[in-house]
Amino acid sequence: MSNIIDTINYLNQVTTILVVTICLASFIPGVIGLLLNLIVFTRPSLRHEPCAFYFFSSTCLNLFIILIIVPVRILSNGFNTDLADRNLGICKLEYYTFFIVRATSCWLIVLACIDRYLHSSSNARMRRLSSLKIARLAVGSICILSIISYVHMIIYYEIGNTTNQFGVIISKCNARKGFYRTFNALWQMIMYSLCPSLLMILFGCLTLNNIHQRRRVLPIMGENNRAIRRTDSQLLRMLTAQVLCIVISTLPSSVERLYLSITENIVKDSIRVAQENLATQTVNAMTYFAHSTTFYLYTLTGAVFRKEVFKIFHRCFRQNHNNPVNISNDSNRRIILEKQQRNINATSDLNKP
Structure with missing residues (x-):
């Protein structure tokens, strides 16, 4: 019995240290990098690029994630302090807002991938769709759609009893138990990681195909034309690096959330609960790298x-x-x-x- 308690305490200590370390590693470099992103994407050479506008909009949301969501999660996961577990209004508003912001940030990168595809098309009508005016309309539309698509969380999120990693029954803000919790996990998996990731990869491949076709058909002529193509190619590399980071960072968390919802009716011992808590908190903390590392990815690839x-x-x-x-x-x-x-x-x- 003593060995079991020691193992549980050890796992819980590792969880706390690991989560706080990962969150701090996202927070400090993330704030610096995202502020520099805002400055760079408002420079004259990038200000009128629709792809740069998508990057800029995503950076604004990422800054909210790093400055607001990460500190809240450090207090919640590292020190068991979260007002959402005590107040129903804060519970609904916090999770609704946090889910919307994180998902919208990823969908803006999907729009950037679509913009690169349109921009690289050999069809002049499609290329005209890659414009700053269209980009502003698309950003506004995706924000409205995200707000609407997550409105079910305001209705079905509640404070309920659950067993924590110490084997103690506590109050926790979570999706309503039963069918909705499984639906919510699947919805988050589709809207936050799976669907955006697949669309990013799809339009990335289509863009590369367009570029190869245009290189075979149109010769590269003129210094100005070369400069424009170099900028387009570098923006595409920056986009590819961020897509890979989003896929690697967000997919494990969505899979873990779906696993927990499917196995919630299974009786689990304290060690298994502590192990699952370690895995859940670790993959959840890793998702912040998708939002905090953009500056360093852009610097390395563009x-x-x-x-x-x-x-x-x-x-x-x-x-x-x-x-x-x-x-x-x-x-x-x-x-x-x-x-x-x-x-x-x-x-x-x-x-x-």
Whole structure:
């Protein structure tokens, strides 16, 4: 019996340490990277690119995830402090909002994949659909659709009794037990990871096919044309890297959620509950990497993105370097003006009768 308790306590300690470590690893680099993303995607060279607008919109939602959702989850999973488990209104609003934001962020990347497909098409009518105006309409539409598609969570989320990793019955905000909990897990799997991931891969493959076809048909002519194609190719690489990160980070969590809903009626001992809690909390924490690593993925895969980042740092460094010179110049100018004023005063004193 003592060995069982020791094993459970050990698993729970590992869970807490692992979750807090992963969340902090997402939080600190994530905030820095996402703020730099916002600056880069508003630069003149990328500001009018529809794909960059999708990246910018997704970055705004990712910033909400890192600044709001991650700290809440650190308090909840690491220190067992979550107001959603105590107040029904907060329970419904918290999970509804958090699910919408995370799913919408992924769907915006799907729109970016569709935009690259349209942009690379040999059909001029389809290429015209890749525009900033269409991008703004698409972002607004996907946000509205996400809000509507998750409205069932406001109705069916509730505070119920469950057995925690210590084998103690506690109150927990969760989907209503029974059919809806299975439906919700399946819905989250489809809307958050499976469907977006498959669509990203599909349109990524279609885009590559378009690029290969156009290279065979149209020769690359002109320096301006080469620059445009280089930018398009780099945006596609940035998009591919983020797609792979989203697939790897989100799919295990959705599968684990579906597994828990299917096996909820099975009687489990305390060790199994602790093991499942370790797996669940770990894969849930890993999903934040899909939202916090975008800057580093873009920097590694996109030369145009790196160029803009270097310009920003160079400008900041140059301004900081020039400030002391400016200060010294201002001081020298002030001293010269004071000397001139003293000379004028002295001359006026000599001319007095």
